[in-house]
Amino acid sequence: MRLGRGVLTIWFAVTVTFLLLRLLPGDPAQAVASPTMTAETRAALLAQYGLDKPLIVQYGIYLGQLLHGDLGLSFTQSIPVTTVLFERLPWTLLLTVTALVLTVVVGIPLGVLAASHRGRLLDKVVQVVGVTGQSIFVPSVGVLLLFAFGLMLRWLPIGGAYDVGVYGVAWYGSVAEHLVLPALSLMLVQLGSYVLTMRSTLIDALGEDYVTLARANGLPYRRILWRHALRNALLPTTTLIGLQLGFLVGGAVLTETVFAYPGIGRGIYEAVTQLDFPVLQGAFLFLALTVVVANMLTDIVYGFLDPRVKSA
Amino acid sequence: MRTRTSALIAGAAGLLLLLAGCAPEAPHPAGSSGSAGGASDDTLTIATTTDVVNFNPLIGNSRSDYWITNLMYPHLLSIGNDGKKKAELATKWGYTDTTHGYYDIRDDMTWSDGQPLTAEDVAYTMNAVKQDAPAGTYYGQMAHFASAKAVSKKRVEVTLTQPDTSVIDEIGFWGNVVPEHVFQPAGSVAKFANDGSSGGWVSAGPYVLTSKQVGQSYTLERVQHYPLAPGGTPGPAKVVYRVFPDVNTEILALQSGEVDLIANALPPAQVKQLQNAQGITVQEVTGLGYAHMTYNMDNPDLAKLEVRQALAHAVDYDAIRKVVLQGQAVSTGSSPLMPVLKDYYDPSIKEYSFDTKLARSLMEKAGYTADADGNFPVRFRLIYSLQDTVTASWVQLVKDDAAKAGIVIDLAWSERNTYLAQTNAGDFDIYAGNFAIMDDPVTNFTLAYLPKGSINYTHNDDPTLNDLIEQASTQTDTAKKISIMRKAAKLVHDQVYDNVMYTQNLYFAHSSAWTGFVPEPSELLSIVNPISVSSAHKR
Numbered sequence: 001m002r003l004g005r006g007v008l009t010i011w012f013a014v015t016v017t018f019l020l021l022r023l024l025p026g027d028p029a030q031a032v033a034s035p036t037m038t039a040e041t042r043a044a045l046l047a048q049y050g051l052d053k054p055l056i057v058q059y060g061i062y063l064g065q066l067l068h069g070d071l072g073l074s075f076t077q078s079i080p081v082t083t084v085l086f087e088r089l090p091w092t093l094l095l096t097v098t099a100l101v102l103t104v105v106v107g108i109p110l111g112v113l114a115a116s117h118r119g120r121l122l123d124k125v126v127q128v129v130g131v132t133g134q135s136i137f138v139p140s141v142g143v144l145l146l147f148a149f150g151l152m153l154r155w156l157p158i159g160g161a162y163d164v165g166v167y168g169v170a171w172y173g174s175v176a177e178h179l180v181l182p183a184l185s186l187m188l189v190q191l192g193s194y195v196l197t198m199r200s201t202l203i204d205a206l207g208e209d210y211v212t213l214a215r216a217n218g219l220p221y222r223r224i225l226w227r228h229a230l231r232n233a234l235l236p237t238t239t240l241i242g243l244q245l246g247f248l249v250g251g252a253v254l255t256e257t258v259f260a261y262p263g264i265g266r267g268i269y270e271a272v273t274q275l276d277f278p279v280l281q282g283a284f285l286f287l288a289l290t291v292v293v294a295n296m297l298t299d300i301v302y303g304f305l306d307p308r309v310k311s312a
Numbered sequence: 313m314r315t316r317t318s319a320l321i322a323g324a325a326g327l328l329l330l331l332a333g334c335a336p337e338a339p340h341p342a343g344s345s346g347s348a349g350g351a352s353d354d355t356l357t358i359a360t361t362t363d364v365v366n367f368n369p370l371i372g373n374s375r376s377d378y379w380i381t382n383l384m385y386p387h388l389l390s391i392g393n394d395g396k397k398k399a400e401l402a403t404k405w406g407y408t409d410t411t412h413g414y415y416d417i418r419d420d421m422t423w424s425d426g427q428p429l430t431a432e433d434v435a436y437t438m439n440a441v442k443q444d445a446p447a448g449t450y451y452g453q454m455a456h457f458a459s460a461k462a463v464s465k466k467r468v469e470v471t472l473t474q475p476d477t478s479v480i481d482e483i484g485f486w487g488n489v490v491p492e493h494v495f496q497p498a499g500s501v502a503k504f505a506n507d508g509s510s511g512g513w514v515s516a517g518p519y520v521l522t523s524k525q526v527g528q529s530y531t532l533e534r535v536q537h538y539p540l541a542p543g544g545t546p547g548p549a550k551v552v553y554r555v556f557p558d559v560n561t562e563i564l565a566l567q568s569g570e571v572d573l574i575a576n577a578l579p580p581a582q583v584k585q586l587q588n589a590q591g592i593t594v595q596e597v598t599g600l601g602y603a604h605m606t607y608n609m610d611n612p613d614l615a616k617l618e619v620r621q622a623l624a625h626a627v628d629y630d631a632i633r634k635v636v637l638q639g640q641a642v643s644t645g646s647s648p649l650m651p652v653l654k655d656y657y658d659p660s661i662k663e664y665s666f667d668t669k670l671a672r673s674l675m676e677k678a679g680y681t682a683d684a685d686g687n688f689p690v691r692f693r694l695i696y697s698l699q700d701t702v703t704a705s706w707v708q709l710v711k712d713d714a715a716k717a718g719i720v721i722d723l724a725w726s727e728r729n730t731y732l733a734q735t736n737a738g739d740f741d742i743y744a745g746n747f748a749i750m751d752d753p754v755t756n757f758t759l760a761y762l763p764k765g766s767i768n769y770t771h772n773d774d775p776t777l778n779d780l781i782e783q784a785s786t787q788t789d790t791a792k793k794i795s796i797m798r799k800a801a802k803l804v805h806d807q808v809y810d811n812v813m814y815t816q817n818l819y820f821a822h823s824s825a826w827t828g829f830v831p832e833p834s835e836l837l838s839i840v841n842p843i844s845v846s847s848a849h850k851r
Contacts, residue, residue: 025733025734026733038452045447048502048503076366078503078505087527091336091527143560143561146561146564157570159554159561160528164552259561260555262555263527267527270365273728274365
């Protein structure tokens, strides 16, 4: 049932993407060729891209190719879309997963800290940090971090995913070094949501009867907080992780641009400017798959955290 | 509980394995060309804002495509700071009659795999482009090209379908030469990716691409012999192009020393800041294009000469150049023959004066009466691209100045593709934009002012102008050609078929540790042209 819903969601995303791209003003021939091209050249290019066929025929061909695992050829680069995407995908995965892990690892304890010090100075400071984090813009944070750590202090590199001409073990060190600032940027803009969600749900949980009962039974506060209240308060945060994945990839477009990070987000931006339909269709299919899989995983984890959901 | 914990651990391990499978792959070292002659072991790192889209120079459409493939595939001709074509691979070129031309080429150029570069490669490239029609500027120059033939190892003869005295210069300037022995077996040049997947790249330029990290960097290594470099060997051992999509990050990278040079022209606002920065040199390069506004003559109001004149006189050009471009632009005298085209430029054609009173009287002469607020009963929609930040800044001044003359202009911005679609469909009253390179006057006038010209955005069809352009396109006598083109430019100016506003001077920043660059006009050539890069060295 869950799998069926997932397939339906992906078909819907694929179809909407296909139609929306063809509703865009301009055409790929115009984006690729020089402004001085003749009408004949334009017609030849559109035929080469298969865009001279009726929409329904184009859609049928596209779905047929998709069922055979063929995402087509990039209009602008004349190479398979899978090659275009898989050259960039690992970097986006590395960046977004690192940022997500950092956000959860930092965000949840901060939320717990704020909730357990409710109304005190620490809580207020964490709230201010959380609200500020929610209102800042990725590129602004990025440029600020680059200026401070890249130019002034010169502790970290300005851009890219690793240094050219570095191989072996040193390459992994270079990758880690280049990952710090972009991951930190993404983490900072997401942190607020996690901290504030965690704080408010934990405050609610700490007011529940079972917490009062645990206290009355003499259980240590720390145990009540981390073993009982936190477990219940984690449910909305788990949902947030699933929901935030889409945002994370959106944020990656800007982060990858500012930090010259060679991920799929930047690939999407470039494909949009070139109206490279096959690359965009492939990229959005990947995004739809990510969201569907993330939601499935969230459902599964939710089941582990709350057995009532599993049995339902 | 234990089962649940085990499942969570298994899930986490699975996720880690999945991530490990998707993790970026470490690169392997490429072979080195070693140093030779007086050449250094230095690496010149150049920043660019865009990735390479296509490694096939016959298709290429981004600036990075051009810069990188230009270091491998030579052009027959280049252009000097006086706007005249100059020798590169070709040593001599011209016409034997109005439908036949020729190129004599150097005999000391070789491909990096040891094969000689001959007239056969030149003829193959031209014929393949004509036959396969790849998207790009090169094919756009082939309208009157029929065929090319290598009559010896050094000479290529070209046959045209009709008289055209610009085509030899234009093909020579815009077209790269590719190796026949690599491109011919790959089939259609319109579909060949040339991405190095079948044994790397072959170059006849100063450098050969040896590795690419998509989205990040492109590494080129010096070839042993490049006769156009000082001493016959390129200076820097390696050239690395690094991609920084954000201009601000690119500038930070230059200031921090991560890159040595920025290939794209600096935004006007950044020029002064970098001129004052320690350790950075800003070099001026002549522009080869112009910014302009055209008035859609399909609009009955704009079909009236007086209305176009009124609009042209309602712009403070000086303020635009001083404020928006911070003085980094020169007037063309409102003529499409810019000062950089030294032979063609006509100083007797003067810029439209900024005179709102004159603009008002012209509107009245056209039959319009202003209302109580001083506004005439006309309203024009001006389109521009949001990606063109300089134009996006000056259109506001155009609107405000026109309002002083009682003419209402509505600004309509859009992203580039929508803007291009609107332009081609004639869906505008006033078009604001620019052309980066307008190197050949006859070609430009043909495209911009003849009825079927692909950039005739004014939609004008003036028999006198058409006749002058036709005459120039068949005229082999340079002095006569210049005289005809000046008459045509005067007509364009007087009839306001085009309102050319300025040529922007271009500024490029590099580390002061490097010197020896040889600038050529335009952003495409600037200080990253093959001869400049191969002449660069550390102080």
